[in-house]
């Protein structure tokens with residue numbers, strides 16, 4: 109079994125951000141308010157994840173009522189208004205192609221950014237926070253690149269209390285799609301000391317590798333299927349879809365340009381997993397690591413797509429007694445982190461994680477080993493995390 113694995117180990121105490129409150133569906137009185145609180149949402153992005161958010165929210169009217177909230181998706185901003193959508197548009201919802209129609213709309217309470225990229229998306233998130241709007245995003249590239257800046261902007265806006273109440277910022281979907289790993293690190297491990305994180309945190313590459321190993325698919329067929337299922341990241345249209353001779357990037361391709369086809373470079377190159385790992389390191393240890401390859405203070409990176417054509421079957425089989433690849437030596441305060449395909453012995457939990465499923469193993473002082481497993485990519489799992497953040501506002 110081979111899997112794209114991301115791991116790190118560290119011996120410092122967690123210094124994560126403040127906890128968020130609320131969250132679980134509740135049956136207590138605040139949720140049973142007589143008239144539901146209206147939440148007007150501006151959705152920036154109506155693709156794989158955006159469509160899932162609309163689908164889940166529109167199908168959850170009763171749940172919303174039980175929570176005392178009425179979410180109205182007022183506006184959806186997309187790149188191409190004329191493109192047919194593969195989800196039903198909510199009644200009265202405007203579809204626009206200019207983000208100003210959301211950013212400049214003072215009646216919108218919450219902006220949900222699911223367009224991707226780190227330029228326009230950053231502007232959308234920063235401005236929305238500054239204007240006192242709540243913000244939810246699934247954008248790991250942005251969170252990895254700018255979390256401290258975004259949190260600073262949030263603190264600044266909340267200090268001014270633009271709307272008279274605290275703005276909230278949720279990004280649960282940014283790591284491992286549907287698995288609640290962000291909330292777990294923000295809330296549930298606050299009293300613990302995390303010493304190690306490891307696991308499979310990119311659904312696209314795990315889908316490719318397991319379909320090659322178990323389904324007998326070729327690398328390019330598995331990759332095409334992963335793209336068609338919405339697992340692959342968007343990347344510039346000028347890049348080729350297949351990566352038989354993949355690019356030798358030392359930094360991720362600029363992901364803000366429009367795409368016609370999903371280009372999995374961010375996935376198979378390991379960049380997406382590295383962004384997620386960077387976010388997890390920040391939450392677990394309060395430490396910022398760089399995203400350049402090599403050198404101190406960076407995450408070592410080896411993608412699935414290698415110069416051998418990206419076919420992991422080209423590698424020689426390892427003996428069955430190969431130790432788990434995620435054993436780290438502690439070395440004082442040093443943190444070591446890497447993203448790499450690894451052979452995993454069949455006795456290891458990670459060996460049974462196939463398809464777009466992700467798994468994160470958290471090693472900590474009080475709990476020992478905790479494993480979170482679930483769908484790490486795709487429409488509904490990812491949208492579910494966004495919806496949970498929206499309903500948590």
Ligand SMILES: NC(=O)C1=CN([C@@H]2O[C@H](COP(=O)(O)OP(=O)(O)OC[C@H]3O[C@@H](n4cnc5c(N)ncnc54)[C@H](OP(=O)(O)O)[C@@H]3O)[C@@H](O)[C@H]2O)C=CC1
Pocket residue numbers: 152153154155156157158185186187188189191205221222223224225228246247248249281282285338339340341342366484485486487490
């Ligand atoms: N897919 C997944 O499994 C997961 C995705 N994510 C993250 O979620 C985000 C969205 O991903 P996903 O839904 O897959 O991406 P898609 O490419 O499917 O959707 C992107 C959407 O954004 C719109 N868009 C793109 N550029 C612009 C622009 N300049 N102005 C207005 N609208 C624009 C597109 O419009 P149009 O439809 O007209 O082209 C499209 O509706 C990304 O940050 C991704 O990393 C996170 C976890 C899992």
Ligand SMILES: N[C@@H](CC=O)C(=O)O
Pocket residue numbers: 282283284285309310311312313339340341375380484485486
């Ligand atoms: N491309 C990503 C999508 C979710 O984060 C993945 O495959 O994991």
